Amino acid sequence: MEQALVLAGCVAALMVISACTPPAGQAGAFRPAYQGIETLLLDGDLVNFRVKMTGARNDADVATYARCAAAQYALIRGFGFARLVRTTVARDGEVWRGDAVYTISAALPRGFRTIDAEVTVRDCGEQGIPTV
Numbered sequence: 001m002e003q004a005l006v007l008a009g010c011v012a013a014l015m016v017i018s019a020c021t022p023p024a025g026q027a028g029a030f031r032p033a034y035q036g037i038e039t040l041l042l043d044g045d046l047v048n049f050r051v052k053m054t055g056a057r058n059d060a061d062v063a064t065y066a067r068c069a070a071a072q073y074a075l076i077r078g079f080g081f082a083r084l085v086r087t088t089v090a091r092d093g094e095v096w097r098g099d100a101v102y103t104i105s106a107a108l109p110r111g112f113r114t115i116d117a118e119v120t121v122r123d124c125g126e127q128g129i130p131t132v
Contacts, residue, residue: 066100071120072131084113
């Protein structure tokens, strides 16, 4: 009886684990190709980042690429933080384009959409997302 309960528990655990794995053919389907970053200084601490990629799953992948560019740019300019002003994403066939505007600053800016440049650049590197 005790062995049957243990076996039933193991089967239930395997069913939960298998529910978390992607269906066959979808594993590893995310293969982005990052195709460049264009940086435009708009005014003082206001910077526009235009990114292009293929293989994105959604707008968030494109916005993340732009965030990585903004973080590296902030570090290059000697700043530690950035704050998102806006991001727009457009898709033309397989090509995704992002147009993001950030402010960069030495101190943590006010607002909810702020990033710590050093932490973000490290995270981007770990995810294989290129920066400026």
